[in-house]
Amino acid sequence: MKLLLLLLSAAWFSPSEVNAATTGRFTTAVYSFERAFQDTITSGSLRGYQTVRLKATELGARPELSFQTYGQFSHDFQDDWDSDPSYRLYHAYLRWDDARDRYRLTLGRQTVFSGVGVGRIDGLRLRVLPRKSIRLELYGGALVYGGQEGLRSLDRAAMFGGHLLLSDLLGSTVGVSLFRRSREVDSYTSGIRQLYGLQPLEIRPGEVEQQMIGLDLNRRVGPTSLNMRWDLNTPKSWKTRRFEGNLRYRKAGWSFSGSYLYRTPYVDRNSIFAVFTQSSNQEVSIRANRRFSRHFSLFGEVSRxxxxxxxxxxxxxxxxxxxxxxxxxxxxxxxxxxxxxxxxLRYRLTPRISTSGSIGLTRFRTYLGSDVRSRVLANTLGVTVRPSSKLTVSIQGQSLSQDLQTTAEDSFSGAGHDLRIFFSASTWFFRMGAE
Structure with a gap:
């Protein structure tokens, strides 16, 4: 996998790069908060972030070849952490787009959202369109996991999968996907199992983390649309992980929809949480929306x-x-x-200055059956200024105050208030390649 980094670096710094068109965005941000507890003790944090997003097209004078990368550096200026300064490389890949739109090839670090397959890999992804109504996507590579950056070997952590999408199939769009994600972990043993003479090993190193098959269906007939999704866990036995169906009707400013959702906890099989009993839940919802104009509409939803x-x-x-x-x-x-x-509420003061504000008040019981209600009040106020087309400056203040009432059953007093400030400045550039 080290060859992959060399390949990306060579493409980025090659002499032929002078022919490329380059765009980029740099964002500098600072996040600070102070928390005051009811016992007058306060704590705070001040953390800075720097993100970089770059894209170069027409590498080597080839319009099909491009390079994209996005990463983030951060550092806590108030507390000393062994992990600081920390960095995260979200993606860095070469992409080849066929001139006739028959296929797309992506090589490098990338995030995959393909049917049931979700994860970040250092590897290869191929999208093929043999016909206008058929799309096939295949991917595989070393898995990047747990916030740890750097390449991982395939035998320690890997992810592979595919997604087939068929459109105009009897008036519907049908998708079939599958993926397998494995990761080497520390084994977990159970003393209770050993006490009863059973195999003490609960979690084995290298065990499959996730392995699923997914089916999805989308169909539209006039003002009515139907969307369905079915995810199945397949290791050892076939078991429904998630089933979802949505039926919607739209006409003359009205929208009515009904949905059903069945799901079980999304727990990795090689996680310690997999040894606990897991229960499912089902949700049925009905929603109505009435739009009177571009700026005014009403909505309501009831769920069980x-x-x-x-x-x-x-x-x-x-x-x-x-x-x-x-x-x-x-x-x-x-x-x-x-x-x-x-x-x-969001309001634009001038073409270059916009404001936003929010307020939220919540009352809840901290103990089932209690008559005592606690209260949480949260509000935000923000301003965004665009002094030029290439520079955006934003600042937002956030305040959270809570009054958690104690009871005989629940004596947790909780925090008094939080004050948070977020500042960011983004600038972008565009450079055309040499003629």
Whole structure:
């Protein structure tokens, strides 16, 4: 895999690069917060971030070849951490786009979202379009995991998969996907199993982390659309990981939809959490939306969530007005009781200055069956200035105050308030290659 880095570096710094068109964006950001507890003790943090995004096209005077990279550096200026300064390389890859749009080849670090397959790899991805109605994607490589940057060998962590998409199939779009993700981990043994004379090893090194098959269906008939997705875990036995269906009808400013969702926890098989009993939950929702104009609409949603022998309910009502909204949500039943009011507003003062603000008030019970309600109030205020087309400066303040009421069953007092400030400045450039 070291050859991969050499290949990317050679492409980026080769003499023929002078023919390339280059674009880039640099963002410098600072995030600070101070937390005050009810016992008057305060704690804070000040962390800086620098992100870099670069794209070079027409490498080597070839319009099909391009290079893209995106990375981030960060450092905590208040506390000393052994991991600082930290960095993360999100992607860095070469891409070849066929001039006739028959295929696309990507080599390097990249994030994969392909059907059921999700992960970041150092490897190869091939997308083929043999016909307009058929798209096939294949990928594989060493898995980048756990926030640890650097190349990993295939025998320690790997991910492979594919996704076949068929459109115009009896008026529908059908997809079939599969992927396998494995990772070497430390073994986990159980003393209880050994006590009963069973195999003490619960988690074995190199065991499959995720292995799934996915089916998806999309169909539209006039104002009605149907979307379905079915994910299956396949190691040892076939078991539904997630099933989702959405039916929507739109006409004359009205929108009605109904959805069903079944899911189990997304737990890696070689994780310590895999040894615990896992339960599923099912959710049924009905939603209605009425749009009166571009700047005004009403919406409402009611949901029922079925847990392991228990039910929870959720209702959501709101209005979208101009560039913001006001909403109310109510939760009751299993999972706790809470209600909250949220408002968001965005307003452009001038063509170069825009503002935003939000406020949210939530009341909830910290203990099932308690009559005591705690309160949380959160609000934000932000300003974005664009002094030029190539520079954007933003600052946002965030405040969180909470009054967690204690009970005989729950004596946790909680924090008093948080104050957070986020500042960022982004600049971008564009350079044409030599004629």
């Amino acid at each position: 969530v079925a847990y392991d022998g228990e039910d929870g309910y959720r209702a959501n009502l709101g209005v979208n007005i101009f560039n913001g909204y006001v909403g109310y949500v109510k939760r009751t039943g299993f999972g706790g009781s809470a209600d909250g009011l949220t408002g968001v």
